Amino acid sequence: MSQYRFRESLSDFAAIFMDELRTVFRDQGVLIFFILVPLAYPLLYAYIYNNETVREVPAVVVDEGRSQLSRDFVRRVDATADVRVVAHCANMEEAKKLIRQRRAYGIVRLPRSFSADLSRMKQTSVRIYVDMSGMLYYKAILLACTNTSLDMGAELKVMRAPGTTEEQDLVTQYPIEYRQVDIFNPTAGFASFLIPAFLILLLQQTLVLGVGLSAGTARERNSYAELLPLSRHYNGLARIVLGKGAVYLLVFLWNAFYCLFVVPRMFSLPQIGSPTDVWLIALPFLVATVAFAMTCSVLIRQRETVFMIIVFCSVPLLFLSGVSWPGWSMPKFWKVVSWAFPSTFGINAFVKVNTMGATLADVRVEVISLWAQAAFYLGTTLLVYRNNIAAARRRLSEKKLNLRRRLDSRRFNAQSPSQQ
Amino acid sequence: MKSLFQVIIRELRRLAPDPLVWFCIVVAPLLTALFFTTFMWQGLPTNMPIGLVDEDNTPTTRQIARNLDAMQQTRITANFADITEARRAMQRGEIYAFFYIPRGTTSLANQQKRPTISFYTNYSYLVAGSLSMRDMRMMSELASGAAARKVLYARGLTEQQAMAFLQPIVIETHPIGNPTLNYNVYLSNMLIPGILGIFIFMMTVYSIGSETKRGTASEWLGQAHGNIHRALVGKLLPQTVLFLLVGALIVIWLYGYMHFPCQCSPWTMMGVMSLYVLACQGMGVFMISMLPTLRLGLSFASLWGVVSFSICGMSYPTMAMDAPLQGAAMLFPLRHYFLLYVNCALDGYPLMNAGLHVLALLGFMLLPLLCGWWLKRQLLTVRYVP
Numbered sequence: 001m002s003q004y005r006f007r008e009s010l011s012d013f014a015a016i017f018m019d020e021l022r023t024v025f026r027d028q029g030v031l032i033f034f035i036l037v038p039l040a041y042p043l044l045y046a047y048i049y050n051n052e053t054v055r056e057v058p059a060v061v062v063d064e065g066r067s068q069l070s071r072d073f074v075r076r077v078d079a080t081a082d083v084r085v086v087a088h089c090a091n092m093e094e095a096k097k098l099i100r101q102r103r104a105y106g107i108v109r110l111p112r113s114f115s116a117d118l119s120r121m122k123q124t125s126v127r128i129y130v131d132m133s134g135m136l137y138y139k140a141i142l143l144a145c146t147n148t149s150l151d152m153g154a155e156l157k158v159m160r161a162p163g164t165t166e167e168q169d170l171v172t173q174y175p176i177e178y179r180q181v182d183i184f185n186p187t188a189g190f191a192s193f194l195i196p197a198f199l200i201l202l203l204q205q206t207l208v209l210g211v212g213l214s215a216g217t218a219r220e221r222n223s224y225a226e227l228l229p230l231s232r233h234y235n236g237l238a239r240i241v242l243g244k245g246a247v248y249l250l251v252f253l254w255n256a257f258y259c260l261f262v263v264p265r266m267f268s269l270p271q272i273g274s275p276t277d278v279w280l281i282a283l284p285f286l287v288a289t290v291a292f293a294m295t296c297s298v299l300i301r302q303r304e305t306v307f308m309i310i311v312f313c314s315v316p317l318l319f320l321s322g323v324s325w326p327g328w329s330m331p332k333f334w335k336v337v338s339w340a341f342p343s344t345f346g347i348n349a350f351v352k353v354n355t356m357g358a359t360l361a362d363v364r365v366e367v368i369s370l371w372a373q374a375a376f377y378l379g380t381t382l383l384v385y386r387n388n389i390a391a392a393r394r395r396l397s398e399k400k401l402n403l404r405r406r407l408d409s410r411r412f413n414a415q416s417p418s419q420q
Numbered sequence: 421m422k423s424l425f426q427v428i429i430r431e432l433r434r435l436a437p438d439p440l441v442w443f444c445i446v447v448a449p450l451l452t453a454l455f456f457t458t459f460m461w462q463g464l465p466t467n468m469p470i471g472l473v474d475e476d477n478t479p480t481t482r483q484i485a486r487n488l489d490a491m492q493q494t495r496i497t498a499n500f501a502d503i504t505e506a507r508r509a510m511q512r513g514e515i516y517a518f519f520y521i522p523r524g525t526t527s528l529a530n531q532q533k534r535p536t537i538s539f540y541t542n543y544s545y546l547v548a549g550s551l552s553m554r555d556m557r558m559m560s561e562l563a564s565g566a567a568a569r570k571v572l573y574a575r576g577l578t579e580q581q582a583m584a585f586l587q588p589i590v591i592e593t594h595p596i597g598n599p600t601l602n603y604n605v606y607l608s609n610m611l612i613p614g615i616l617g618i619f620i621f622m623m624t625v626y627s628i629g630s631e632t633k634r635g636t637a638s639e640w641l642g643q644a645h646g647n648i649h650r651a652l653v654g655k656l657l658p659q660t661v662l663f664l665l666v667g668a669l670i671v672i673w674l675y676g677y678m679h680f681p682c683q684c685s686p687w688t689m690m691g692v693m694s695l696y697v698l699a700c701q702g703m704g705v706f707m708i709s710m711l712p713t714l715r716l717g718l719s720f721a722s723l724w725g726v727v728s729f730s731i732c733g734m735s736y737p738t739m740a741m742d743a744p745l746q747g748a749a750m751l752f753p754l755r756h757y758f759l760l761y762v763n764c765a766l767d768g769y770p771l772m773n774a775g776l777h778v779l780a781l782l783g784f785m786l787l788p789l790l791c792g793w794w795l796k797r798q799l800l801t802v803r804y805v806p
Contacts, residue, residue: 041723049736055740100769121581124588124590126590127591132595132598157585178539180557181541183507183542185543186543189543307719309443316452
């Protein structure tokens with residue numbers, strides 16, 4: 001008996017699985033989000049951010065003193081990779097005009113007394129005015145000028161302190177030397193920072209969109225606007241949920257392989273984590289996301305609704321993950337909200353393992369949270385599907401009852417004249 | 421005129437009972453405005469956790485650590501015995517950076533042998549990494565300077581002379597328009613209009629595409645006596661009014677309540693925002709004309725809307741992208757809005773200084789004049805295929 005039931009449920013599972021697989025691959029809309037977007041979008045984004053950082057930010061110079069030293073300073077700033085001097089202006093008015101025309105993003109102003117101050121052993125100050133439309137312009141111009149001032153300052157000290165050896169001068173300058181080491185993202189690049197987080201978010205968003213779209217289609221196709229068809233195979237809650245879920249999981253295991261392994265390799269993004277660990281994160285992340293998507297999909301009455309609700313969330317979700325805005329500075333309320341989404345833990349775990357080479361033990365909090373989310377959303381999916389099926393049955397039996405009543409009355413009406 | 425009125429009434433009857441419409445036009449854009457501004461309420465992150473590896477552990481090195489802790493943006497939350505331990509903590513995401521003082525630093529410094537201290541920053545979190553780097557670098561300069569000043573004072577130099585000797589050239593920064601480097605200003609100003617743009621694209625596409633889906637396109641056109649422009653104006657006008665109101669609320673929220681820098685008159689920003697709303701609607705009409713099926717039109721709208729954020733140049737400058745992308749950026753209304761916002765609100769230049777971008781937004785707005793006839797043909801011929 002039990003063996004028979006097991007075989008039956010297995011065949012139901014297989015039937016539901018095949019059914020859903022067919023639906024997915026026949027639906028153009030679902031295919032866009034299951035295949036096309038996960039394939040093409042990472043390429044587009046990697047292309048956008050591929051240059052990693054901004055180089056040769058155009059700047060103008062206002063050199064009021066025009067001495068040998070000031071020209072030297074300007075030449076050194078120009079020689080850095082960050083800044084390119086596009087013009088020398090006679091005064092600030094002229095320089096501001098170039099900024100207004102967007103031909104430059106910053107002004108470097110050297111005072112008239114630049115050379116005199118330096119030779120009189122007085123501190124001199126170079127002013128920089130930076131257009132704040134992008135933080136990277138600011139960073140580039142500030143970095144170039146600071147480095148130049150430190151380099152030049154060091155040489156000046158050596159020149160102007162006669163009677164000492166070079167080593168002595170160095171000691172006076174920097175009794176303690178310091179060194180900056182950038183680890184995990186050594187170029188401080190934008191792509192290396194953003195793309196890993198983006199890839200995980202993309203997996204979640206396309207999955208939710210695709211599943212929602214497929215649910216919307218199922219409802220629109222169904223003559224009673226129900227989510228599930230009432231066929232022989234569609235009984236047994238677990239079979240339905242697992243059968244459908246297995247299809248989504250299968251498709252996204254492939255997408256995850258492409259996004260998490262192939263794309264970073266193609267664009268030489270940081271990829272120092274162990275592949276096994278990445279899979280051990282990807283798996284709970286995908287299971288949680290599939291269940292999350294299936295729970296959400298019950299809300300979808302029309303195919304189009306899903307676009308309106310899901311798409312705009314992408315940017316807030318990226319912020320909620322705490323990768324761009326430091327998670328430590330996040331207001332408590334939003335932090336709690338962020339725990340509802342698999343992307344929060346998925347992004348953090350993936351960035352830590354893939355970009356920073358953490359081991360699975362280092363991200364166990366995230367992995368456990370993902371499994372907890374998987375269990376929770378599986379529970380909610382079972383619950384909402386059960387309600388859905390029960391409601392559908394009820395509506396159907398009501399419809400049957402109405403139909404029978406109508407038929408009865410019609411029969412009665414048809415019979416009554418003959419009786420007369 | 422009467423027929424236009426009829427189209428408007430018909431549209432109101434279609435849209436008003438749908439909660440989804442209200443969600444997309446009013447609730448969601450305002451909610452996101454609230455989200456981003458409260459999310460980055462601090463403006464600049466403070467007290468970011470960093471670590472310290474002090475192998476030397478002498479009064480001098482402890483003094484350095486204390487100074488580092490006094491910096492505003494960073495806070496030493498943990499001491500580690502060695503680099504490996506600190507690195508592991510960084511990998512677990514507990515700290516964003518750490519300071520390393522090797523054994524023997526103090527004695528080398530006392531012997532005037534120039535020891536090296538290092539700081540490790542993690543740019544996997546770009547904002548946190550850059551900000552903590554700034555603090556640590558400043559601290560290292562000060563640590564070195566403090567030691568050097570002592571020597572120079574001993575030689576009889578005044579403080580002024582000592583400073584001139586140690587740091588002959590000082591860089592004074594003047595960030596134009598956003599002097600506090602407020603990230604809320606920098607990001608919210610663009611993220612909120614970006615989200616609004618997505619909804620305008622989608623609602624425009626949805627309201628036109630649902631006519632073909634429900635097979636009511638000819639009824640709609642019939643009511644406008646077959647004039648596609650009249651039909652479009654009648655259909656979109658109710659949404660335009662609502663979106664303009666939401667846009668105005670966003671401007672009031674950003675510049676009136678949050679007091680984000682606005683060098684121009686708030687009315688100029690109102691005007692720029694209104695122009696942007698209309699441009700997005702024009703673009704939406706273009707989208708559904710090119711891909712007249714509802715779901716393809718919506719896919720177009722969502723993909724275009726999401727790419728806007730990256731290509732507009734708000735976070736990663738368009739200048740740094742490859743040439744084809746710099747050209748493509750012009751096809752996104754958000755790019756023009758961004759440049760107008762920078763021109764007017766941030767830098768305070770007259771609107772006409774960026775006149776080209778005003779023209780571009782007007783161009784987007786007038787796109788339906790170009791593609792109207794095509795849309796009409798599509799509406800009357802394309803059958804909805806589920």
